[in-house]
Amino acid sequence: MILCDQRLNVLSSSRRVNETAEDIDLEIIEFASWFEITALPTNWRLDRLKRVLELVEFVDSTHFDLEALGKEATEHLRQVMHCLLLFSKKLPKEAYIGTGQNAAKSILKVGLRSSDAEIQQSAVRARDNLLLAGRFEFMELDSF
Numbered sequence: 001m002i003l004c005d006q007r008l009n010v011l012s013s014s015r016r017v018n019e020t021a022e023d024i025d026l027e028i029i030e031f032a033s034w035f036e037i038t039a040l041p042t043n044w045r046l047d048r049l050k051r052v053l054e055l056v057e058f059v060d061s062t063h064f065d066l067e068a069l070g071k072e073a074t075e076h077l078r079q080v081m082h083c084l085l086l087f088s089k090k091l092p093k094e095a096y097i098g099t100g101q102n103a104a105k106s107i108l109k110v111g112l113r114s115s116d117a118e119i120q121q122s123a124v125r126a127r128d129n130l131l132l133a134g135r136f137e138f139m140e141l142d143s144f
Contacts, residue, residue, distance in 0.1 A: 001040060005048075028055045029063040036068045046072065046079040053086035061091070066100025066107075073107050081111045081122040088129035095133060104130070109141045 034040065035049045049069075053059065064087060073080045084107050091097075097104060111123025130138040 001044060028052055029059060032064050036065055042072055042076060043079070046076055046083060049083050050079070050086065053083060053090060056090060058092050059087055059090040061095060061097045061100055064100070066097070066103040070100075070103030070106050073110055077110060077114060078116070078119055080107055081114075081119050081126070084108070084111075085122045085126040085129070088126040088133070091130070091133050091135075093133050095135075097135060101137065105138065105141055108138065112141065 029052060032049055032052050035045045037045070066084075066087070069080055069083055084104065108123050108127050111119050111126070114120050114123070127138050127141075
């Protein structure tokens with residue numbers, strides 16, 4: 001955990017001269033894999049995932065496990081929805097989501113039905129971002 005924290009602190013504090021933003025983003029997004037280590041505390045994992053998503057300019061769904069995120073939605077919906085919102089903002093137009101599509105739909109569905117206005121608003125914004133990225137399968141979630 002300390003290694004991840006130290007590396008994210010270094011990467012967030014400065015951009016190295018000889019590396020492109022794409023190289024640095026790829027290094028940062030690799031830290032998203034720490035989220036899948038369920039032996040680590042969930043709040044810590046969600047917070048670091050949020051930091052990773054805040055640091056990168058773009059996210060590729062191949063580096064991001066939406067299914068693992070979906071598993072945490074029941075107990076940590078606010079944090080999960082915030083991560084999904086960041087993911088949706090950083091997803092390139094016409095990007096393929098793949099196996100995580102159903103997990104993203106589930107998260108959105110729960111978020112849209114939440115009684116918490118902030119969670120509900122994040123879900124609306126995340127769905128709007130996905131639609132703007134050309135992911136029209138997120139238009140209708142009721143049939144899911």
